[in-house]
Each structure stands twice: as structure tokens, then as C-alpha cells.
Amino acid sequence: MRAKLKTSMIIPAIEITNLGKSFGSGRKKNQALLDLSLSIEQGEVFGFLGPNGAGKSTTIKLLLRFLKPDSGSLRIMGRTVGQDEFRHKIGYLSEFPVFYDHLTARETLLLSGRLSGMSRQAIDQRIPMLLDRMNLTEAANRRVGGFSKGMKQRLGMANALVHDPEVLIFDEPMSGLDPVGRHQIKKLIAELKQEGKTIFFSSHILSDIEALCDRIGIINKGVLLYSGGLGVFLASGNGLEERFVTLVEEANHASAA
Ligand SMILES: Nc1ncnc2c1ncn2[C@@H]1O[C@H](COP(=O)(O)OP(=O)(O)OP(=O)(O)O)[C@@H](O)[C@H]1O
Ligand SMILES: [Mg+2]
Numbered sequence: 001m002r003a004k005l006k007t008s009m010i011i012p013a014i015e016i017t018n019l020g021k022s023f024g025s026g027r028k029k030n031q032a033l034l035d036l037s038l039s040i041e042q043g044e045v046f047g048f049l050g051p052n053g054a055g056k057s058t059t060i061k062l063l064l065r066f067l068k069p070d071s072g073s074l075r076i077m078g079r080t081v082g083q084d085e086f087r088h089k090i091g092y093l094s095e096f097p098v099f100y101d102h103l104t105a106r107e108t109l110l111l112s113g114r115l116s117g118m119s120r121q122a123i124d125q126r127i128p129m130l131l132d133r134m135n136l137t138e139a140a141n142r143r144v145g146g147f148s149k150g151m152k153q154r155l156g157m158a159n160a161l162v163h164d165p166e167v168l169i170f171d172e173p174m175s176g177l178d179p180v181g182r183h184q185i186k187k188l189i190a191e192l193k194q195e196g197k198t199i200f201f202s203s204h205i206l207s208d209i210e211a212l213c214d215r216i217g218i219i220n221k222g223v224l225l226y227s228g229g230l231g232v233f234l235a236s237g238n239g240l241e242e243r244f245v246t247l248v249e250e251a252n253h254a255s256a257a
Helices: 002-010 056-063 105-115 120-133 149-161 179-194 206-212 230-235 240-256
Strands: 014-023 030-040 045-049 071-076 090-093 167-171 198-202 215-220 223-229
Touching: 014 056, 030 056, 030 071, 030 215, 030 223, 045 056, 045 206, 056 071, 056 167, 056 198, 090 149, 105 120, 105 149, 120 149, 149 167, 149 179, 179 198, 179 206, 206 230, 206 240, 215 230, 215 240, 223 230, 223 240, 230 240
Parallel strands: 045 198, 045 215, 090 167, 167 198
Antiparallel strands: 014 030, 014 071, 215 223
16 A cells, blocks of 8 residues: 555656657648657646647647647556546546537536546536536526636536546636636636646646746747746746747747757
């Protein structure tokens, strides 16, 4: 038991090794990711930053096996993606969450729970707690088609948490939300960290990254420019925005030269 505990503590929650992915072929070939390696520890909040088209969503889709890598490997809690059963370990919020408009919030969560193999009893126990946590109790029996962007985002979060996974992967969870909605999502991420979950999320909102993350990764044109502590990164410049922009500009300049 003790040995098992020790092993589980040293396994990274997410381990990406020499990942490569391109789209298209010949002259139209687009190298979306080039030799990307990243390791995220258990219990960490890790922010993934990069300009539009940098490769953030592609990395996330590879982690979920929605896409197959050209090269390299991905492991989640020690399970090899594409080889071992790993999906029950992760909860995912897409960049563009899509729901069945005619289902209610409650039915949406019931469907997700069933699809992830949970018993009806376990789901019924969990749904009220999730709805309450996401401020959706009053909207529980309303059809999702009429939900606002913020409500859909919170329902997407509840969906990601239905099966109580250890690792949470959120693609731009705060995008398009008003300050109240953003605050709610930030609070939730902080609470999930308190519970010991690992959270890997992409965002363009640097102040949110600064408020939440232990470590960050910065990617540009499929190449990882930085990964490490936020404090270390900030120590060498005038705030996250300036450091981030300078790093990306320098990389673009170097690749153009
Ligand atoms: N299915 C696809 N087919 C062809 N090219 C794709 C596909 N998905 C992504 N790409 C390309 O891969 C690159 C990385 O895209 P990706 O969506 O991962 O960027 P991103 O960092 O998530 O950007 P954003 O901040 O805009 O969401 C882009 O050049 C994009 O055009
Ligand atoms: Mg994206």
C-alpha cells in the first residue's frame, strides 16, 4: 500500500513526450506541433498560453485522443493515451462546448454520466451537487437551447466533472464570459485545486493565468518556448503580458531570420 502511494505521487498527471502533429501533406503541410514535451505534476494548475493557431487545442485534442499523433507519446496518470484505458481519468471542457438543445441541464448530465459508464444511482446522487456547485439548480429543468453563454460554460464544467475525474482539461474555459461568469469559473478552478485535482487549461486571459497557475507553458507555432514556474517567468520582466509578447516576438523574429 505504502509503495503504491509513493508511486502514484511521483507519476506526472500528464506527460507529453516529443509530440509531433501535422495537418495536410505536400506543399500544404502544416506542422501544428513540433517535438513538444511537457510534464504536469499531480495537484498542479497549469496554464497553457500561446497566440491564435499556436497548437493549444491540437495538444488538448491529442491528449483526449480525438486526434492521433504523428510522433511522440502522451500519458495521463501513467496510462498511455491510445493504448490503455485513460478516459475515466479525465474531464474535458471543449473550446466550443456543444449540447443537445432539446435536453434539460439535468438530462445533459445524466446522459454524460451514462456515457462514462456510471450507474443511474451514482449519477442521481451526484447531479444535485454538481448543479448546485455550478449555480444551475434553478435552471435544472430548462432546455439547454435557451441557456446563455455563461450558463453553457458552467454546464460544460459540470459535464466534465460528472465522473469525478482526477485530471481536468479545459480549453479556454473563461472565453466569452462576463466578469461574473469568469469569476465563477476561476473560483471553481481554485476549489478543484484545493480538492487535489490536476488542472490543465489554455487561456488568452493573462490575468486569469496569473491568478490561478502554479506553472505555465508558452507555445508558439507548435514550438514550446517556455515551461516552468510563473514566478520565475515573471521575475525577469515587467509583468506577464510584456514578457509573453516579447518572448513570442523574439521567437517569430528568430524563425523569420
Ligand atoms: N483539423 C485541422 N485541420 C487542419 N489544420 C488544423 C486542424 N486543427 C488545427 N489545425 C491547424 O493547426 C494549427 C494549430 O491550431 P490550434 O487550433 O491547435 O491552435 P490554438 O493554439 O488552439 O489557437 P486558438 O488560440 O485560436 O484557439 C493552426 O495552424 C490550425 O490551422
Ligand atoms: Mg484553440
